[in-house]
Amino acid sequence: MAKTIQTAIEAGSRMAPAKFYIKITPDGPYLLYGNPPMDQEIIVPNDEGSSWTYRKGNHFSTTEEPTALCRCGASKNKPYCDGSHHHTDWDPKETASHKPLLEDAEEYIGPTMVLADNEEYCAFARFCDAYGRIWNLVQTAESQEERDLVIHEAEHCPAGRLVVWDKETGEIFEPPFDPAIGLIEDPVIKVSGPIWVKGGIRIESSDGSSYEIRNRVTLCRCGQSQNKPFCDGTHVSAKWHDKLPMEQEAEVE
Template sequence: MAKSKKIPVEVGSKAAPETFYIKITDQGPYLVYGNPPIDQEIIMPNEEGSSWVYRKGTHFKSEGEPISLCRCGESKHKPFCDGSHQHAHWNPKETNDKTPLLENAEEFEGPTMILADNQDYCAFARFCDAYGRIWNLVQEAQSEKEKELVRHEAGHCPAGRLVLWDKEKEEVFEPPFLPSIGIIEDPGIHVSGPIWVKGGIRIESADGTSYEIRNRVTLCRCGQSSNKPFCDGTHAQMKFQDHLPLEDAEKEW
């Protein structure tokens, strides 16, 4: 296993204990080590119908290690792998070049905060538009209420494409996550979203090298992202569905 101390860690993030990591197989699933909890994370709306919070749904139990999670999109036992990748029409090749996210990010500076945004990692969760577009909000935020709204919208971005710098505190704002995995469901647009990896879990490529460790990462599980292994929002365009029950969540949209 690669030594995590040699792997870059994004500013504001903290690496999980080395027992937690995800290994991407060359032609098959994600192999999850360390037995982190795996739960549905259902995107829920505010009173205006915009993405606002997550609600936990089904808790997925799996015995033993590693846990195999589907990444081709074709498993009949989602989110787990059932071997369908062997016959699925998909391209398993990892296309992300491992460049740190912030190196290619655009910056938006306001009086109190700076927002870095790398659109290549957009998971189309839409928290950035809840009460105004975050790119505009950050350039105007001065009161604590205004700053808290910016922190909320940035911190709920599951992919971590939005990284927020507090100019006064001289530190990056990151929500505190324990090592865990979310299976995102998005009833607002009737699709199933990516695998949400939280808490600095290391992700190892099929070639044995590791990606930059980040507090928030979304991995493709529809099999069609152009930025594999990461989600690029393609699941929304293709109307990807895992057909897992959502209780009464859809009634709230």
């Protein structure tokens, strides 16, 4: 009998309509339901070469129900599954905890804001270093300009490992995402990143339980994460690239 775990919703997030969800198959692809839009999300650096924003690249169809997305990293038809998981060397086992992300997060308390960080979910997108490391910035941020920079760096973390809120009011700052799927591309370091799940789309484990609902989640796309189904940044050390075409190279802003 499948293990049943009550679905939690992270503070500051809201669950997408029930038609949107991702089912993880035991030794195969992600099955995407609800036909949300799916586009490349290309990381664009600032004038200092640090990650600063995203630019949409190519659009991909999700008109099939469900749409099978590769999670072993070996498909020749990315981002879709082509059955390569049957004959490639990878470990499909889910190893991530079902505990809420914030439960094991470390807090950094500043004069006006609090930052929570759960490093286990780092997707190595590097927005946290854009104009100073966010862990240092939050501890001195008082002016609106300083607060806006902290919020920008936190909200652009695709994995949601970084969550920031107002110290006085408790307001959590989250981007207002609609349900959507992104395929992260990182031209600066010449790798392809995870599947970016936006807008509170439910992720269902192969055992039938659901992971915590979050506004921002990144799923492993290279097949090598040690925190499956979530990305842990291994695509960077593995120098993994999906070989999908991009409309143009990222431009400096």
